Amino acid sequence: MSASVLHTEVAVSDEKQAAAKSAGRRFGALVVRLGAIAAFAAIMAYFVIFAPGFTSTFNLINVVEQSAILGVLAYGMTSVIIGGGSDVTEGGIDLSIAANMGLCAAVYATLLSMGYGDFLSVLAAIAVGMAVGALNALAVVGLGILPLLATLAVLNVAAGMELTLTQNTVVGASSPLLGVLVSGSFLGISALAWALIVFSAIMIVVVHRTSFGLRLYAVGGHPEAARAAGISVPFYVSFTYVLSGFCAAVASILTVSRLSASTPGSGELLLSVLAAALLGTVFSRRFVPTMGGTLLSVLFIGLLANGFQLLNVSSYWVNGVQGALILLVVAITSFARGSEGSR
Amino acid sequence: MTDSMKGLVKALALGLATACSLAAISGATAEELSLKGKRIGVSAIGTDHYWDLMAFRGIQDRVKELGGEVIALDAGRKDQQQIAQLQTLIAQKPDAIIEQLGNLEVLNPWLQKIRDAGIPLFTVDTATPHAINNTTSNNYNIGAEIALQMVADMGGKGNVLVFNGFYSVPVCKIRYDQLKYVLTSFPDVKIVEPELRDVIPNTVQSAYSNVTDMLTKSPEKGSIGAVWACWDVPQIGATQAVEAAGRNEVKTYGIDGSPEVIKMVTDPKSSAGAVAAQQPYEIGKTSVDNAAKYLAGQKVPPFTFVPSVLINKENAAEKGKPFLDAAEKAGVK
Incomplete structure (x- = not known):
């Protein structure tokens, strides 16, 4: 028996072991994933049976309305995670998204209070949001800084600019657009709930029903393969950060309508946004973030x-349960990634 | 026992009986209050500050005492969350809602919706046209008293550092306006411009660094005479900053009466000049009594003032003690 044959035999048995191990882990991951979904379903079933008024149409529309801002932000975060890969430490992440929303809301409310109309103020808010997104893209793609650190730095830039602009005060705002968002309704569903429904539909179609979305997944999942196939990886990654900035701007207008003002403290939303984007992965068989999964987890957080x-x-329990769920999901995804890694 | 002594005892007994029956009458009216079978929604913007926590507890304890059910909601200082909680609360149709503090600009449209839904609204420390009754301290008095104490301690002249980050909170507006009004009579007392901004969270740290910066900017002793804030958490940071800088001529003034600050005022070496101490727990309880009266068909005034006490260097040992005892009883340091 030559050394090379022995080597091959060893390699084969290693491979077999690895395959068995990976199958075992995949099975384990499946069980845990189904367990998580079953836990979600059990919580919902409990609410349906025991929480008075939970299933009334009025209450459910309320929850959709309450989830609109979180939902729009979570879509931005999800797109960044899709494009940058879902590795929690090195993959795509936008920590600046909630602070960016605060800055956009401050710009929007300040311009309105200075007498500029809706058109100009909305345009300015969106421009600021996308500019902050472009700054993230520059730091991540252009300078090659780890997204976790780059967007953390931009978070501070955005939060600082918001404080400079508002001096940490509440800036009241009213306008025809805000009036429609606050009190408008169509088919018995309020404007804010419609905003989430329409925005969700657009995001789901763009990311899951177009070749653009397919390439985005390729860039995030296998950047080398995507590059070899002639896809411009830097363009797609940059795009996700600018899109995230756009989402922050849209969410800022919804937030000003809901609070009749821009208020300090938007950064607080970051944890819920991250939770929604990460929780969404359990609704996908391959543990990748999807827009549909994000929508489900946003609604789940709202319903909780x-x-x-x-x-x-x-209400103190909500935070605890939310934190426990994040831990569970991160555990599941690293479990699943372990099986991918050893394959 | 002589006749005259018998007479005296009789008179005393009669007096005692009258007093007892009087007490019984007033006791009876208090007992008549009941929230049996009623659900009361309570919404607070946050409970991270002593005042907020005590008022929030006072409301809940009193509702339970009167036999009602409480739906207690703490928004954790997040406007979004408070609005979501109020929205769901309206759908729950409680018999009354008690709302405690928050940004009026954000809240007012939602308080209006509470009334539109036919739910009686009561507020704690929050003046809004939508509330049936607002239970609070007399902030006009408090604002003037603390301002006058400060002017007196300054000898009627000098510069004041003012924290004015929460003018949008109604009680802060009143206290600040009262300060300004008092100062119109003392033109030699000047507010340093630009004013400082107190923040939430990190109130103490932020106030500490703000005051330290201002003291560095005006290094001569006596160039700053006092620091004023519309509540007492910035006062903690300001006092620490003044003492760390060795500028003991500067005295600090605030409002609320957190135990930590009362202890500072009581300490003769501390730079904390005075604090107007409120009774947040009593305020919370009183707002529930108002709600109970209203639900029982009684008339309720648009506002109720619960007394407050000005605690300064001279009276701190005596007047501060009951407040510290109450805090200790509640288990809050």
């Missing part, structure tokens, strides 16, 4: 707070 309140359970 709502159900607890209807059951008269302390």
Whole structure:
């Protein structure tokens, strides 16, 4: 028996072992994933049975309305994670998204209060949001800084600019557009709920039903393969950060309409946005973020707070449960990634 | 026992009986209040500050005492969350809602929706036209008293550092306006421009660095006479900054009466000049009594003032003690 044959035999048995191990892990991941979905379903079933008024149309529309801002932000975060890869430490992430929304809201409310109309103020808010996104893209793609660090730095830039602009005060705002968003409704569904429905539809179609979306997944999942296939990886990654900035700007207009003002403290939303984008991955068989999965988890987070309140359970529990779920999902995804890695 | 002594005892007994029956009468009216079978929604913007926590507890304890059910909601200082909680609360149709503090600009449209839904609204420390009753301290008095104490301690002249980050909070507006009004009579007391901005969170740290910067900017002793804030958490940071800089001629003034600040004022070496101490727990309880009266068909005034006490260097040992005892009883340091 020559050394090379022995080597091959060893390699084959290693491969077999690895394959068995990976199959085992994949099976384990499947079980945990289904377990997570079952837990979600069980919580919902509990609310349906025991929380008074939970299933009333009025209450459900309320929850959709309450989820609109978080949803739009979570779509931005999801697109960045899709394009940058879902590795939590080195993959795509936009920590600046909530602070960016705060800055856009401050710009929008300040311009409105200075007497500029909706058209100009909305345009300015969107321009600022996309500019912050472009700054992220420059830092991540142009300078090659780790997204976690690059967007953390931009978070501080955006938060600082918001403070400079508003001096940490509440800036009241009213305009025809805000009036429509606050009190408008169509087919019994309020304008804010419509905003989430329409925005969701657009995002789902663009990311899951176009070749553009397919290439975006390729860039995030296998950048080398995407590059070999002639896809411009830097363009797609940059695009996701600018899109995330755009989402922040759209969310800022919804937020000003809901609060009748721009208020300090938007950065607080970051954890919920991350939670929504990460939780969404359990709804995908391959543990990748999807727009549909993000929508489900945004609604789940909304329903969780709502159900607890209807059951008269302390709101302090919501944060704890949310944190536990994030931990669970991150555990599942690293479990699944382990199986991919050893394959 | 002589006749005259018998008479005296009789008179005393009669007096005692009258007093008892009087007490019984007032006790009876208090007992008549009941929230049996009623659900009361309580929404607070946050409970991270002593005042907020005590008022929030006062409301909940009193509702339970009166036999009602509480739906208690703490928004954790997040406007979005408070609005979502209020929206769901309206759908829950409680018998009354008690709202405690927050940004009026953000809240007012939603308080209007509460009334539109036919739910009686009561507020704690939040003046809004939508509330049936607002229970609070007399902030006009508090604002003037603390301003006058400051002017007196300054000898009627000098420069004041003013924290004015929360003019959009109604009680802060009143206290600040009262300060300005008092200062119109003392033209030698000047507010340093630009004013400082207190923030939430990191209130103490931020106030510390703000005041330190201003003291560095005006290094001569006596160039700054006092620091004023519309609540007492910035006062903690300001006092620490003044003491760290060795500028003991500067005294600090604030409002609310957090135990930590009352202890500072009580300490003769501390730079904390005075604090107007409120009774947040009592304020919370009183707002529930107002709601209960209203639900029982009684008339309720548009506002109720719960007394507050000005605690300064001279009276701190005596007047501060009951407040510190109450805080200790509540388990809050």
